Ligand SMILES: [Zn+2]
Ligand SMILES: [Zn+2]
């Protein structure tokens with residue numbers, strides 16, 4: 160006996176099966192892929208805390224598979240679930256279709272996590288402790304270091320999830336075509352189509368519509384130094400450059416005179432502020448028995464006596480002290496001879 164043909168709910172009368180454009184928003188996919196790793200880490204940590212015989216890494220392979228299966232299944236039935244819910248809530252205005260894919264997937268992951276918590280996870284406020292956060296962070300880093308779940312593979316999962324839960328099609332292309340040829344024409348100009356990032360060294364494929372956002376954060380982007388020196392550097396090297404070698408990095412006067420200036424101006428500052436610096440050093444050398452005015456006079460004398468300009472070239476208290484002592488000895492020698 161033949162089974163009567165049932166109309167496929169996905170195809171409407173008069174149309175053949177439509178082929179959907181496969182492209183989705185690269186940044187959203189990336190962001191979703193990013194939350195999968197800490198999500199898995201939390202499940203592994205919560206499931207093994209207090210268990211001396213199992214570590215998070217011992218359960219990671221199994222839990223990864225289980226988690227991916229679980230959240231994928233939840234995402235598959237998401238549209239149907241959302242429809243049922245919105246019908247049930249018809250009389251309740253304000254009940255909306257959930258439209259944040261990241262929140263939706265987070266809820267799936269939380270639901271999965273709650274089924275995996277061991278007894279410790281349920282008692283004593285464990286979920287709110289700092290040591291739990293630390294353990295999760297550590298395990299995320301460990302998984303990143305060992306490439307346990309590489310970004311590309313997480314992105315493949317994220318892409319599937321995104322298409323399933325992005326009901327308002329903000330993050331994936333909604334276009335459908337009746338044949339491959341039409342689809343190909345569309346793909347060539349689809350705003351979700353991936354293009355290679357233009358920055359040297361970056362291997363990211365980025366949706367055309369996301370190019371600007373990606374470029375604004377791409378670590379391979381070449382930028383002018385933020386502190387205004389004449390160097391151009393990769394974004395990823397900027398912070399280190401600015402605090403270690405940039406000639407414009409702010410520094411405090413090594414003599415402690417309350418001035419601060421770009422590192423490259425140290426010499427100029429030491430020349431301009433020689434008198435106050437000298438006075439500080441002289442106060443330290445001649446601890447007692449000299450009035451402020453005496454020391455000021457002495458500082459001026461020393462500067463006049465210093466024909467080679469050695470004082471102004473001393474860039475810190477210790478070398479300046481040495482030059483001063485040297486000059487004072489010479490001045491005394493000059494007087495006695
Ligand atoms: Zn498209
Ligand atoms: Zn890039």
Ligand SMILES: [Zn+2]
Pocket residue numbers: 384385386387388389390400401405406407
């Ligand atoms: Zn710089």
Ligand SMILES: [Zn+2]
Pocket residue numbers: 412413414415416417418428432436
């Ligand atoms: Zn100074």
